[in-house]
Amino acid sequence: MLLLVVILSIICARAFSQQANVSLSSYSGQSEIMASQSITLLPGVSIPSGSNVRIYISGAAAYCVPLAAAPSVNQNYILTNTVKVPGIIDEAGLANRSTCEISQTIQYFDGLGRPLQTVQTKGSPLLNDIVQPFEYDAFGREAKKYLPYVDATGNGSYKNIVPGTTVGSFYAAPNPSTLAANIARTGYPFAETQFEASPLNRVKQQGAAGEAWQLLNTSITESGHTIKTEYGTNAANEVKLWTVKTDGTGATATFYEPNQFYKTTLTDENGNKTIEYKDKEGKVVLKQAEGGLQTQYVYDDFGNLRYVIPPAVTATSITENDVTFNELIYAYHYDGRQRVVEKKIPAKGWEFIVYNKLDQVVLTQDAVQRNKAADEWLFTKYDALGRVVMTGLYKDGGNITVLTSNVKRIELQARVDTLSKVWESRPTGDYSNNSFPTSIADTYTVNYYDNYAFTGNPFGAQTGTQSLMTRSLLTGTKVKVLDGGSTYLWTVNFYDKEGRVIQSKSTNYLSGQDVVDNTYDFPGQLQLTKRTHTVSGKAPLEITTRYEYDHMGRRIDTYEKIGSASEVLLASYKYNELGQQIKKQLHSENNGSSYLQAVDYAYNIRGWLKSSTAPKFSMSLKYEDAATAYKQYNGNIGEMNYTGPSSGAKNFQYSYDKLNRLTNAVSTGNLLNETLTYDVMGNIKSLNRTGTGYGNTTYEYLKNGMNSNQLQSTAGNIIASYGYDVNGNLLTDSKKGITLAYNYLNLPNVITGTQNITYIYDAAGRKLRRIEAGKNNDYVNGIHYEQSGTLAFIQTEEGRAIPNGSSYIYEYNLSDHLGNVRVSLDKDPSTGTARVIQEDEYYAFGLRKGITSSSGNRYLYNGKELQESLGQYDYGARFYDPALGRWNAVDPLAEKMRRHSPYNYCFDNPIRFIDPDGMEPTPRQAAAMAAHVYGDKDDKILKGGWKVSQREFGITKNSTNGLKSQVYERTSKGITEYVYATAGTEDGTDAKHDGIQPLGISSQYKLSMSNAKKISDELGGKIELTFTGHSLGGGEAVANAYATGRNAITFNAAGVTGFTSKANNLSRIDAYIMKTDPLNAIQNNVFWLPNVNGIKHYVEPPDLPSLYNGHSIDNMLKAFYIYPSDYIKSK
Missing domain, CATH: 2.40.128 (Lipocalin)
Incomplete structure (x- = not known):
C-alpha cells in the first residue's frame, strides 16, 4: 500500500511576489506590490494617506521557471508545497506554478516509514534537484550518513540510486560537471558511525565525510581521525568524594569507591581525550582534560551544585573566602526553596539575589554596589505575565563593611516575602509602582507592551496599515543615558499583522x-x-x-x-x-x-573555509592537508597563507598543545612569530613575539602567595603592574599609566592618565559617545560623528560610506576567516579601479602591525573598534588587550566555561575562535520553532530569520523511542546562532503522557540530552545555543539546558526530575505557561510530580478553557499572535 500525502503550506502576508501580471481592484494594506511584466490598478483602487507601499516591476528572473514537478507515484511520499505568492488557497491553485511562486520538497519513505530520500525540487541555483539520500544497516540504523548531491532531472522524482555509488560519483569526479562545480572532492562523501555490539547501540566511533575522517582502514590514506567514545566506570581513588561542611562554608574530600560513576572517555579527531564522570542521576561530578586537568563539581544533599573546583585547585578541602577560594572557585548558596541566592565567580566578590513569591529575581547586588555608602541594588519589576517592565537602582541605606556579609540580603528577602503585590499593572499611562521596590533611586529601563497608551510616548499610536493587534508585543522602551543627567532614549515599535516590526521610531x-x-x-x-x-x-x-x-x-x-x-x-x-x-x-x-572587486570562496568536504581569494587580498587555510608537523583534524587551523598588496605572500604554521591552545605561530621570515606557554587555567605565562620592539614577556599571577587568574605584573618586553576592583575589572595599568572607573554594567566610563577618556553609554550598554582631547565622537547605531558634530562615516554591510560633498565614497573591507580586516579599498577616482587605502597585519592574538593607512579605519581585529590611545579593542561587553592577549574584565559567560580563566581570550585559540555578541531567540520566535518541530507547520511559521539548519552534528534527531527534534539557525551580522527544539508526543494528548517521566520512562530524555551535549560541544562556548520545546519537548529542553549549562525557553513544559534535574541549576529557563494548562495544574497539586522548571511566565488563554486549548502549542502560538491555521500543512 502506497502512502501519498500532499501538504499545502499557505501563509498570509502583505506582499505580492514574482507574478507576471498583477491587477488590483482594491488595496488591502500590502506593503509591496510587484510583478515581472505589468501592474494594473483598476478604477476604484484607493490607497490611504500615510500608507507605506512600494509598487514596482521586478523583471523576470532567470530562476523563475515552471516548477513542472513529477513526483514518483510508485513510492510512498509526503509532498510539501510552500506558497510564496498570495491567491493560492487550495490544491487546485498549485497547478502550473513557477519556482518563484512555489517551493517544493518531497520526502520518500520505505514500507517501514523510514525516510529514503528528501528531494528539493529545482532547489539548486541552476534549478536542479537537491537530493538527500538515506541508507540503513541490517539493524535499521543509519550507520552511514551521506552528503546531499544534485540531480539534473529537476522534477522532484524519486531517484532510483544506490547512495554509495551515485553520491560517490558526484563527489569523486576529478573533473566535476557543472552540477558539482566548486564543490569539494572526496571519494568518501559520508559520515560512518560504529555502534557498540550490544542492545544499547551506543556510538563507539563517529566519522565524518572525507578520507581523513573515515573509520580506520589501511586502504584509506590518513583514515582513523574519528571521534571515539569509550564507556566504563570509575576506579578506586579516581573521583573525589566532596562533602559540604555542615555550616555550609566549605567542603572536604575523600575518594569514592570504585564503580560508582558512569565514565565516558571522548577522544577527538586529533587524539585529545576528555573524560567525564556522571553519577546515577546524570549529574557531572568530574571532567578531566588532557594532562590530568580536573574540574570537579560538588553538590549538596539536595543535589544542588555548590562548588565548581577548577584544575588549579588540588587541595582536599576548601574554605569559603580564603585566598584560593576567592580567586579560583565557583560557589553557590541556596535558600529553602532551592533558589540560588548568593553566587561567587572567581576574581569577583559575592553576588546576592532576592526573589519575590513567584521566584522572579527582583534584586541583585555585586560587590562594588555593596561597598557603596548607600548599599545599592539593581531591581527588576514584572507585569502579571512575567514580562520585565522596569529595571533600575534601589538604595537601602548604610553600607556593609564586610563585603561577604549577607545580613542585608537576608533582611531584604524576609521583607519581600511578606509582600502580596508582586507585579505592575498598566492599562494606560505608566506603571502602578505596586511591587517592590516602591522607593526607587533611579530608573534605567522601562518596557511597554500591548498598546501605545503609555506616558511620555513621543511618537503616538498606530497609523495607516500598522496593526492594531499588538497584545503581547513590545510596543515601546525607554532607556536612560548614563551621563549623570535625566535623558532617556525612546524606541517605539509598530507591527504588521504577522507581528513583524514594520516601523521603529527612536530618539x-x-x-x-x-x-x-x-x-x-x-x-x-x-x-x-x-x-x-x-x-x-x-x-x-x-x-x-x-x-x-x-x-x-x-x-x-x-x-x-x-x-x-x-x-x-x-x-x-x-x-x-x-x-x-x-x-x-x-x-x-x-x-x-x-x-570593483570579487571575492571567491572555497570549502573542504567538512564545510570548513579553505580559501578566500580576491585581487587585493587572498587567503588559504590548511587543516588535515597542512605540513606533517602541523596537521589538524579537529577544526584547528594548521597553516594559513595570505597575500596582501604591500605585505606580499606570507605563510603561517600553527602548533597546539593537547588542550587545543595555541603554542606556536611561525611566519615567513619569522616576522610575526608568537610562542606561548600557559598555566593549568589557560592564563598566559609567557609570550614571545618577534619583530622590532618586541620580545619575551612573562606573566605573574601569584596573589598573596597563592594562585590567581588576575594578572598581577609582567616582566621582560612589557614591564607593568596591574590592579583590580572587587568585581574583577582592571583598575590600574602602570605600563599605560592609566586608572579606570566603571559604571554599573562593568563598562569603563572614565579613564584617567596621560590621556583622559570619557565614555557615555545608555543603560542597555550601547556606547553613545567617546570624549577624548576635548572632542566628542558620537555613535548612533552605525552612524559616526567626529570632531564634535561632523559626520565621519556610515557603516555598511561591507565597510563604510564616507561623505564627499553631496555624494559618498564607499570603502570595502576584505577580511580573513575571523573577520579581521586585512585590506580596505575604494574606487580610484582617476582609473575607476580598486584602490588600496589601508592594509593591516596581525599577530595571532590580535596585535596590529599596520602596513599602510590612509583610511583611518579603526574597526579592525574581529571587526571591533580599536581604542587607539589605549591600544585595546572594544567588544561591547568588555575591552581586550591584544598586547597581553587578555581581557580587562571577567567574562560575563564565565559560568559556561569553568575550566578556563575568566580572563582568557577565545580559549587561547585565536586562530580558530572569535568572541561574538550572542543573541538568543525571543519567546515568540522560540514558540514558532517549538511548534514547527512537530512537523505539521510550514517553514513560514519561523520568525526572526530562523530556519532549519543543514548542520547534522552527528545526532539522531528522530528515534523510535519517540524523540522528535530539529536544529535551527540564523545568521545576524556574520554570526550564526542555533536553537535545538524538541517536540512533545501528540499535541493535545501530551498532558497525559508527560506524567510518565517521573516514573522512569526516560530514554527519550537521555537521547535528547545526548544530542544537546553533542551540539553544545561541537559549537563550543562562544557560539549561542538555546533549547526550546513544548510539553514533553519542553521538559527535554530543560534537561538539555541542565546538561549543557545553556539556556532554554519552554511552553507548557513537563516538569523534570530524577536523573534529568539539577545537573546544572544555573541555566536560565524561561517557562511560558498557559494559565488554563491542565498539565501545570496537575504538576502543582500532585506531590510526586515535578513542578515546571525555571522562571515562570503565565500567559492569558486566547480561547475558551479545555484540555486541548489549555495545553496545546497551537493555543500558545495564538497568545503570541501567531495563527497556526495560516501555516498548517494541509493533507
Whole structure:
C-alpha cells in the first residue's frame, strides 16, 4: 500500500511576489506590490494617506521557471508545497506554478516509514534537484550518513540510486560537471558511525565525510581521525568524594569507591581525550582534560551544585573566602526553596539575589554596589505575565563593611516575602509602582507592551496599515543615558499583522530621531529597510538598503542608497549547486555589469573555509592537508597563507598543545612569530613575539602567595603592574599609566592618565559617545560623528560610506576567516579601479602591525573598534588587550566555561575562535520553532530569520523511542546562532503522557540530552545555543539546558526530575505557561510530580478553557499572535 500525502503550506502576508501580471481592484494594506511584466490598478483602487507601499516591476528572473514537478507515484511520499505568492488557497491553485511562486520538497519513505530520500525540487541555483539520500544497516540504523548531491532531472522524482555509488560519483569526479562545480572532492562523501555490539547501540566511533575522517582502514590514506567514545566506570581513588561542611562554608574530600560513576572517555579527531564522570542521576561530578586537568563539581544533599573546583585547585578541602577560594572557585548558596541566592565567580566578590513569591529575581547586588555608602541594588519589576517592565537602582541605606556579609540580603528577602503585590499593572499611562521596590533611586529601563497608551510616548499610536493587534508585543522602551543627567532614549515599535516590526521610531543622543521602515516580501524576507536619521541642527539623512533573493530565499544582491546620491549595488552573491556561497562581488554602479572587486570562496568536504581569494587580498587555510608537523583534524587551523598588496605572500604554521591552545605561530621570515606557554587555567605565562620592539614577556599571577587568574605584573618586553576592583575589572595599568572607573554594567566610563577618556553609554550598554582631547565622537547605531558634530562615516554591510560633498565614497573591507580586516579599498577616482587605502597585519592574538593607512579605519581585529590611545579593542561587553592577549574584565559567560580563566581570550585559540555578541531567540520566535518541530507547520511559521539548519552534528534527531527534534539557525551580522527544539508526543494528548517521566520512562530524555551535549560541544562556548520545546519537548529542553549549562525557553513544559534535574541549576529557563494548562495544574497539586522548571511566565488563554486549548502549542502560538491555521500543512 502506497502512502501519498500532499501538504499545502499557505501563509498570509502583505506582499505580492514574482507574478507576471498583477491587477488590483482594491488595496488591502500590502506593503509591496510587484510583478515581472505589468501592474494594473483598476478604477476604484484607493490607497490611504500615510500608507507605506512600494509598487514596482521586478523583471523576470532567470530562476523563475515552471516548477513542472513529477513526483514518483510508485513510492510512498509526503509532498510539501510552500506558497510564496498570495491567491493560492487550495490544491487546485498549485497547478502550473513557477519556482518563484512555489517551493517544493518531497520526502520518500520505505514500507517501514523510514525516510529514503528528501528531494528539493529545482532547489539548486541552476534549478536542479537537491537530493538527500538515506541508507540503513541490517539493524535499521543509519550507520552511514551521506552528503546531499544534485540531480539534473529537476522534477522532484524519486531517484532510483544506490547512495554509495551515485553520491560517490558526484563527489569523486576529478573533473566535476557543472552540477558539482566548486564543490569539494572526496571519494568518501559520508559520515560512518560504529555502534557498540550490544542492545544499547551506543556510538563507539563517529566519522565524518572525507578520507581523513573515515573509520580506520589501511586502504584509506590518513583514515582513523574519528571521534571515539569509550564507556566504563570509575576506579578506586579516581573521583573525589566532596562533602559540604555542615555550616555550609566549605567542603572536604575523600575518594569514592570504585564503580560508582558512569565514565565516558571522548577522544577527538586529533587524539585529545576528555573524560567525564556522571553519577546515577546524570549529574557531572568530574571532567578531566588532557594532562590530568580536573574540574570537579560538588553538590549538596539536595543535589544542588555548590562548588565548581577548577584544575588549579588540588587541595582536599576548601574554605569559603580564603585566598584560593576567592580567586579560583565557583560557589553557590541556596535558600529553602532551592533558589540560588548568593553566587561567587572567581576574581569577583559575592553576588546576592532576592526573589519575590513567584521566584522572579527582583534584586541583585555585586560587590562594588555593596561597598557603596548607600548599599545599592539593581531591581527588576514584572507585569502579571512575567514580562520585565522596569529595571533600575534601589538604595537601602548604610553600607556593609564586610563585603561577604549577607545580613542585608537576608533582611531584604524576609521583607519581600511578606509582600502580596508582586507585579505592575498598566492599562494606560505608566506603571502602578505596586511591587517592590516602591522607593526607587533611579530608573534605567522601562518596557511597554500591548498598546501605545503609555506616558511620555513621543511618537503616538498606530497609523495607516500598522496593526492594531499588538497584545503581547513590545510596543515601546525607554532607556536612560548614563551621563549623570535625566535623558532617556525612546524606541517605539509598530507591527504588521504577522507581528513583524514594520516601523521603529527612536530618539537619539544627538537630540534627533531615527525612523526605520521595513518592507517584507510574501514569504517574510526583509526586502527593504529605509532609515531616516536626524540630529539637531542638520538636514535629515535617508539611508535605504534593499535586498533581492533567488527562488529559494538565498540573498543574491544588496543595494544601498544614501540621500540623493545614486543607488549602489553594494554586494552580489553567487552559490554552488548545494547552496554554499562561492563568490561575493563588491560595488557596482551599473547594476552588476562590472564590479570593483570579487571575492571567491572555497570549502573542504567538512564545510570548513579553505580559501578566500580576491585581487587585493587572498587567503588559504590548511587543516588535515597542512605540513606533517602541523596537521589538524579537529577544526584547528594548521597553516594559513595570505597575500596582501604591500605585505606580499606570507605563510603561517600553527602548533597546539593537547588542550587545543595555541603554542606556536611561525611566519615567513619569522616576522610575526608568537610562542606561548600557559598555566593549568589557560592564563598566559609567557609570550614571545618577534619583530622590532618586541620580545619575551612573562606573566605573574601569584596573589598573596597563592594562585590567581588576575594578572598581577609582567616582566621582560612589557614591564607593568596591574590592579583590580572587587568585581574583577582592571583598575590600574602602570605600563599605560592609566586608572579606570566603571559604571554599573562593568563598562569603563572614565579613564584617567596621560590621556583622559570619557565614555557615555545608555543603560542597555550601547556606547553613545567617546570624549577624548576635548572632542566628542558620537555613535548612533552605525552612524559616526567626529570632531564634535561632523559626520565621519556610515557603516555598511561591507565597510563604510564616507561623505564627499553631496555624494559618498564607499570603502570595502576584505577580511580573513575571523573577520579581521586585512585590506580596505575604494574606487580610484582617476582609473575607476580598486584602490588600496589601508592594509593591516596581525599577530595571532590580535596585535596590529599596520602596513599602510590612509583610511583611518579603526574597526579592525574581529571587526571591533580599536581604542587607539589605549591600544585595546572594544567588544561591547568588555575591552581586550591584544598586547597581553587578555581581557580587562571577567567574562560575563564565565559560568559556561569553568575550566578556563575568566580572563582568557577565545580559549587561547585565536586562530580558530572569535568572541561574538550572542543573541538568543525571543519567546515568540522560540514558540514558532517549538511548534514547527512537530512537523505539521510550514517553514513560514519561523520568525526572526530562523530556519532549519543543514548542520547534522552527528545526532539522531528522530528515534523510535519517540524523540522528535530539529536544529535551527540564523545568521545576524556574520554570526550564526542555533536553537535545538524538541517536540512533545501528540499535541493535545501530551498532558497525559508527560506524567510518565517521573516514573522512569526516560530514554527519550537521555537521547535528547545526548544530542544537546553533542551540539553544545561541537559549537563550543562562544557560539549561542538555546533549547526550546513544548510539553514533553519542553521538559527535554530543560534537561538539555541542565546538561549543557545553556539556556532554554519552554511552553507548557513537563516538569523534570530524577536523573534529568539539577545537573546544572544555573541555566536560565524561561517557562511560558498557559494559565488554563491542565498539565501545570496537575504538576502543582500532585506531590510526586515535578513542578515546571525555571522562571515562570503565565500567559492569558486566547480561547475558551479545555484540555486541548489549555495545553496545546497551537493555543500558545495564538497568545503570541501567531495563527497556526495560516501555516498548517494541509493533507
